[in-house]
Amino acid sequence: MYRIDWQPDENSPLPLYLQIKTYMKRKIENGEWPVGSRIPTQRQLAEALGVNRSTVVTALQELIADGLLEGDGRRGTKVVNNPWSLLTSLTPPDWNSYVQAGWHRPNLPTIQTINETEFQAGIIRLSTGEPSPSLYPQQLLGEVFGRLASRIHTLGYEEPRGLLPLREQLSHHLQALGIVASPASILIVSGALQALQLISLGLVKPGATMITESPSYLHSLHVFHSAGVRLTGLEMDSEGIRLRGLTELKPQPNRMLYTIPSFHNPTGIVMSERRRIELLRECERLQLPVIEDDVYRELWLDAPPPPPLKARDPSGLVLYLGSVSKTVGPGLRTGWIVGPEPVIRRLADLKMQTDYGSSSLSQWALTEWFERGFHEEHLNRVRTVLRQRRDDVLDMLQKHLSGLAVWNVPAGGFYIWLRIVPPVSMNALFARALQEGILFNPGTVYDSLGGPFIRLSYSFESTERLNFGLRKLAGLIRELSS
Template sequence: MEWKPDKAGETPLYLQIKDYIKNKIETGQWTVGMKIPSQRKLAERFEVNRSTVVTAFDELIAEGLLERKSGKGTRVKNNTWSLFSEQPPPDWSSYVKKSIHIPNLPTVQDIHKAEPLPHIIRLGTGEPSPELFPREMMARVLKRLPSRIRSLGYEEEKGLYPLREQLSAYMKTLGISVSPSSILIVSGALQALQLISVGLLRRGSTVLLEKPSYLSSLNVFPSSGIRLFGLPMDATGLQLLALRKHRKRQNASLLYTNPTFHNPTGTVMPVEKRKLLLKICEEEQLPVVEDDVYRELWLDSPPPKPLKAMDNNGSVLYIGSFSKALSPGLRIGWIAGSETVIDRLADIKMQTDYGSSSLSQWAAAEWLSSGLYAEHLGQMRSSLRDRRDLAEELLRTEFEGIAEWVKPAGGFYVWLRLPQGLSLRELFEDALKAGILLNPGHLYDGDDDCHLRLSYAYASVSDMRKGMAKLAGLIRGLASRR
């Protein structure tokens, strides 16, 4: 909610809040049957006393616009035109509940609502800090585009050809030989996963993945009727014995893996294990989706080559993106794989959005062809290395005796292990009240009750120092109350 009552105005605050809610209801933004935010949450967002919100609610209830039921919160009862209508208005809430797409986890919804708040220190956010945005380089790229762009119409179904040419050349540097016709431009890695979920798998299929995994924080596959089955990890990544064991038991259709700077653990799978993983998948005829969006963010030494670079049978679908290393707002990623698969996914993408932003594709092509992307990566690694080292220093100073972790070699994250018995939900809520936003481990593994995904990529250096000290204090406080 961007709106806040005017505390300097002549109209009483409760009336301002009443009029705001009434307008939401009368204009159909808050529909009949919809559960509205609690009095406590509204008081926090409007920065007023709870009693002020209670008074506004009471007036709206008296006017017949809201109703309050014990244990079920407050809901929209009527709007002014429905009071005079012979037929009841549509119950949009029932449509929402019956829709096929599963809503985000409640904690994920809370995170999305809190992220825009200006006072929040985001210690879990998986994107580069605004401080790391290459403003001057981006200005140079955008300045060159008018002479490059012939039009801003729809691009061909697989995406802008000059960009796919550049990506083909770029992936050769990673050991991947793939032609432009085997590359599909997508609006970020998330869309790649969505296309795979609806374009390659049947309802009732099973996808194997690491446990924990970023994919578990999304409902992309479950919303398509596809089951996720987590496989245990060790210090070198996915446990291959578990892969052999569960491939047949689960009748799995696909393996999703993030072997390089794994999200959320930061693990890097060694080269020999990658070869063995591919061998097992080839023997089991199990296709692989390799999520490699953190590859270029190595901080100490380059990681092993991608699985796709070792793939001689076309069994690996490779997902890359500019979101982590350059800019999430560019919304440009790509899938590389066999032409049969790419043709299928391109057809579905055309049915979905008729192509990613043409302007963004031209900008991405210019980043690659100009050499600025390679230059930027060097600067990005240097900045992230400093941030990683600062996070390590703060952890040693503030978290001694209350947490365990492994120093990451790249990516954005520290996978922080906390003492058993702490309530991660309570910690999340206490931290939010203290102005700190966290990503608890259960987002990536529903059974996890002792990890936090800490990011050293987003918060400013001063916020990181302040936030980590506050977080350590909250953890010690919770531990002392056990």
């Protein structure tokens, strides 16, 4: 559903159509809707403004008569003039050509739809990869925020690698995972996604190859694609990424491997200890740098996963990515990269060129968070809640989707990887579900080959809403496959 940041006033003496006409005319007049841009359809406008379609049509017809709009509302209505261009007979800038010019690709249309739809009221988000609002540590963060005033005495630019007290805390935190990293080899970033963005700008060139699991979170991003990097997927089994595709290779520059060994996104698979050791051995032989994305590690439910690859990295080939987005909350926008100092220096320089560092507020808040030991305290609670949620959702799946789908039992993280059994068009299912107010991430997002998969997340929605959504989903699968 299209959203709009204004509503007509039903109590106004001005007729609704005139209010709407004035609103749109102002949008055009002040350049928010530039000449050449397409405006929402009649149906979208009527829905978003809560009026009859005929009211919208009247407003549009007047603007068409004024020479500002053109179109019949079915194929879409375009802005063709603004008061300025009518007055001066000059042509306004062609923003369309600029919007299409940039070399960085837009997100996949499905991802754009997901990003925009998530914020609609009432929508049930079956795939959202963030902790539920009910997991928000209100009390602990309240204490942290209460300390900010006495910790922060200036808000200048931070050092290129980020706030030193936070890097010291992280150095300590990483030690518990078996990773030896001094503060100089840690770079604070605005989440693990920014880490990948910086790597794409700084460490690869067009024609490079990025090897990764298939399916992979990486396929949902255009960050490497846009930098001219080719993604190569390796199959997975229950122990993680399969090495067959690696053993045939020879050392070669301009190639990296990206992996999520613990609670893989989207499949939930944990790479076994044996596979980790074998993978490292292959990568050492291939002199192949590894990006280890370990943002789900701490969300184990049954037992901690094997140590990170980075903890067994004597040749220094692993860049390690961590974050608090999946544990405390993505709104902090704080993650970290651990790696060799020359690499960290290069990425820190790029970070300075990209956004001049991450928010000091977030960095100070996390410093306090780790110093006071709140992280472990919070994780204990999160694990208990997530364990229950996982078990509940597995029960729901059993109840609603038996025979309609098969799935794995994840040992941690957020995700269950559902394979839909009856033959249904995943595009049709996505669209039908959206009509019913249910949003999910289809497998196509994680693997260009597609396949009838859904990434289900048990971490975000309430169990009531998850149950409602899954029952509904089952109905839609039946409907579309019959």
